[in-house]
Amino acid sequence: MSSISKVVPEIYSGKKIREFLKEDVGLSTRIIRSASLDKRIKVDDQPVKMNFKLGEGQVVFIDLDKEETQNIEPQDIPIDIVYEDEDILVVNKRPFMTVHPTRSHPDGTLANAVMHYYKNSGQNCIVRLVSRLDMNTSGLLILGKNQFAHMQLSKEMKTDKFIKRYLAIVHGHLEQESGTINLPIYRPLEDRIKRVVDERGQESITHYKVVGRLKDADLVECVLETGRTHQIRVHLSHLGHPIFGDTLYGEEFDDSSVIERQALHAYGLDFESPRTRKSLSLRASLPQDMEELKERLK
Structure with a gap:
């Protein structure tokens, strides 16, 4: 069972439980309403209404499970x-x-x-x-x-506490080994999935760093500051370095003999646990097809 149990600090003594759940626990109004209706919110093992006034040292229990x-x-x-x-x-x-x-x-x-x-x-x-x-x-x-x-x-x-890290294998060598691409991305046609760099688009920011020089190619780490559709693919292609296997944004290249999809891998996530606020840093190795491509391009 997924639940949260917290001891009421002095600062919330005499305050309504609704305030405590919003401010200290971080629950939304929607979650509080649903849990209250289902009697999944208790103080010292007793279900309470949301106007209940808390006392220091009482134990607030929230059952997060819902059918x-x-x-x-x-x-x-x-x-x-x-x-x-x-x-x-x-x-x-x-x-x-x-x-x-x-x-x-x-x-x-x-x-x-x-x-x-x-x-x-x-x-x-x-x-x-x-x-x-x-x-x-x-x-x-x-x-x-x-x-x-x-x-x-x-x-x-x-927020900047949540970091998404990607690895891409691109055609050619980037002029600068690291930098930031701050170019707006726009969808010119509603019936097409393809995006373009255009001043009418949304702000889009990608930080990049070359982490490996290959034969006529680079292994590039990209960190997203914004999360637009196809952001990395659009930005790298706009710089003249489309990702290997990207048939949408690298149409001038036929990479079907070396890889069957865009060589893009979301290898890293850095964020805080929603419950403990402990920092988590998770990584995933390159998949086999990208490893094989990297070896071919050495």
Whole structure:
């Protein structure tokens, strides 16, 4: 069972429990309302209403488990779990795997695999994606196991405490070995997925560093400050260094003989645990196809 238990400090003595839950615990109004209606909020083991006034030293208990259903069929598909605790699940998504069911990919997705894992391990959770990746991009993804964790991490993603790190193999050698690309990204046509650098677009910032010089290619680390669709692919292509295998933004190159997808891997995540505020630094090694490409380009 996922829950939070806290002792009331002196500062909240005489204050309503609603204030304590919002300010100290960090729960949203929506979560508080739902948990209160279900009698999942207790003080010294007794359910209380949200106007209940607290006393110093009392124990506030919040049961985060909630009966929920989701129309995602569990499927026995192997997943690579990098980290797990009572609040979050971090998986290393393989390439060519869609994250969530769509019309064109109704099953065989990461969400189907995660639902099977939850069911098989006796966890009463639904799929709550904190981050997403393109089908052909591999790497780390976070899922919140409860409303509290999902809400906290979604908020943290908008701050500089949450760092997403990628590795890409690009054509040619970048002129500067490190730098920042601050160029707006725009979607010119609503019926097309392709993005472009255009002053009409949203602010988009990518920090990059060359971490390996290869034959007519670079292994580049990219850290996202903003999270626009295809941001890394658009920015690197705009600099004249499209990612290997990227048929959308590197149309002038035919890389099908060396790699079957864009050579982009979400290898690192740095963030704080939503419960303990402990810093987590998670990493995933390059997948086999990118390792093989790197060896070919040495």
